[in-house]
Amino acid sequence: MATTGDNEILVHPLLPQPKSEQLSVPIEEMIAKFDKSSEHLWRPYQELICIRRVHEKLHKTTEPSSYAPLMVSIGPFHRGKENLKAMEECKLHYMSNVLNRTREHHNVESIQKVFRNCVESIGRMEDKIRQCYSETINLESKEFIEMMVVDGLFIIGIFHALTGKKLIDDKFLFHNIWGKNTLLWDLLLMENQIPIFVLERLFNLTADHKNKQKGMSFQGVALNSFKDNIELPRKINTITKLQQSSPGEGNKHLLDLIAKSMHPDTHPNNEHVVQINSSPFSKCTELITMLKYALLQVFKYIIIFISPTPNSSHKLSGSVIPSATELARAGVSFEMGPDDGSFLDVKFDDGVMTIPRLVIGINTGRFFRNLIASEQYFDQNGSPYYMTSYAIFMDNLVSSAADVTLLRNQGIITHTLGSDDDVCNIFNKLCSDIYLKDDYYADIHRRVNIYYCDRWNFCKATLRSKYFDNPWAGISLVAGSLFLILSLVSVILRLLEYFKPKKAA
Structure with missing residues (x-):
């Protein structure tokens, strides 16, 4: 055994004995490198990690990247980028306005006291905040705390301005709509976040006396700011309703807050419930009902037999369903769902698919990508992958501009894009390199595919489209069918008469 300082190295006796001087430096360097590289593996708040970088390959799927801010950096990941530096002065402006709202009797010292409280409070939380990021943040303590305070108070100042609390001067930002919208969408990027408990702490420390009396919460102000100023894919009053009823616990950051506000309250209908009338029927009524059913079944199978086999290029399994136009040819009808629920509340019942209205704007694809990325990178703790599931569902349903047109005509899709093709492209590009666990x-996919594979549904749809769109064509079909049935009954009666044994004289 050869020793090198405090480190003992086991060496086989038949091997040449290395000099301790040669080993001591490399071993010490390796240990130091290991200690430094493994710092993030032994963290007391490992479960707090909630802000991650998106994989580089996802950044390259769109140009510019759907995951990188266009106007303002929040937090450490995009800090210092050249194209975002112009907003640093704007941050100080809104931070100053927030602090000025706390002034008591024009006392400057009261502002300094509030600011000092903010810095000290965030300083006490520094270790916990750092643990919320998936990688080590290489900023000195002073710089890190300053970033959290400035970015946090900037966001609060923006929300105060958006919710009607006029600040001293809005010339920095709100003189143009593009700037306001771009900023708000930047606040909903997965990589552009600070922990929500930082924002809540700063909000409470800077709340004026009136707001404290009203019991206003940061999450309520945040929801109001987003719902009133950008095109979120759901109706405004739904978020207001959720804001009033939800305790808002467990939200990690602003993107997570908005995502959870859109989650449905119930699971999709898992089975079609059929109610059977148990009232007694007379024997005569039962016989008539059975005969009607038998005739309809005969008619059904005759139609199926003479109808061509529907052309289906789909391998109907798993999460794959036909497009909207293909389902329509199979007799599926589409209806717009109620506006007082989540846009994720899709239902399918007896050939009727109910889909709540979806509002699509220029930033919808960007927003959806960040929601999906957030689900992909974090365990949902048993909850479904809501946004990933919805993206795959819509990707199947919308395969062409014709599918978008069909849904738009039913009021299901409303968009402000140039064409229905643009809407189609959004959904068709959302599902690259994503994983769906739950x-x-x-269950909706399963029942839709069962309905679609039933040839009788195609036949009914064909009859409706060819003969019953025009009332005269429908009357002609019914009259012709009655004539055919009466002729058939007449032939049967004659045959029975012919083969009936004659009585002996």
Whole structure:
């Protein structure tokens, strides 16, 4: 055994004995490197990690990247980027306005006291905040705390301005709509976040006396700011309703807050419930009902036999369903769902698919990508992958501009884009390189495919489209069918008469 300082190295006796001087430096360097590289593996708040970088390959799927801010950096990941430096002065402006609202009797010292409280409070939380990021943040303590305070108070100042609390001067930002919208969408990027408990602490420390009396919460102000100023894919009053009823616990950051505000309250209908009338029927009524059913079944199978086999290029399994136009040819009808629920509340019952209205704007694809990325990178703790499931569902349903047109005509899709093709492209590009662990719409997919594969549904749809769109064509079909049935009954009666044994004289 050869020793090198405090480190003992086991060496086989038949091997040449190395000099301790040669080993001591490399071993010490290796240990130091290991200690430094493994710092993030032994963290007391490992479960707090909630802000991650998106994989580089996802950044390259769109140009510019859907995951990188266009106007303002929040937190450490995009800090210092050249194209975002112009907003640093704007941050100080809104931070100053927030602090000025706390002034008591024009006393400057009261502002300094509030600011000092903010810095000290965030300083006490520094270790916990750092643990919320998936990688070590290489900033000195002073710089890190300053970033959290400035970015946090900037966001609060923006929300105060958006919710009607006029600040001293809005010339920095709100003189143009593009700037306001771009900023708000930047606040909903997965990589552009600070922990929500930082924002809540700063909000409470800077709340004026009136707001404290009203019991206003940061999450309520945040929801109001987003719902009133950008095109979120759901109706405004739904978020207001959720804001009033939800305790808002467990939210990690702003993107997580908005995502959870859109989650449905119930699971999709898992089975079609059929109610059977148990009232007694007379024997005569039962016989007539059975005969009607038998005739309809005969008619059904005759139609199926003479109808061509529907052309289906789909391998109907798993999360794959036909497009909207293909389902329509199979007799599926589409209806717009109620506006007082989540846009994720899709239902399918007896050939009727109910889909809540979806509002699509220029930033919808960007927003959806960040929601999906957030689900992909974090364990949902048993909850379904809501946004990933919805993206796959819509990707199947919308395969062409014709599918978008069909849904738009039913009021299901409303968009402000140039064409229906643009809407189609959004959904068709959302699902690249994503993983679905728990499909929220699995049961709907199963029942849709069962309905689609039933040839009788195609036949009914064909009859409706060819003969019953025009009332005269429908009357002609019914009259012709009655004539055919009466002729058939007449032939049967004559045959029975012919073969009936004659009585002996």
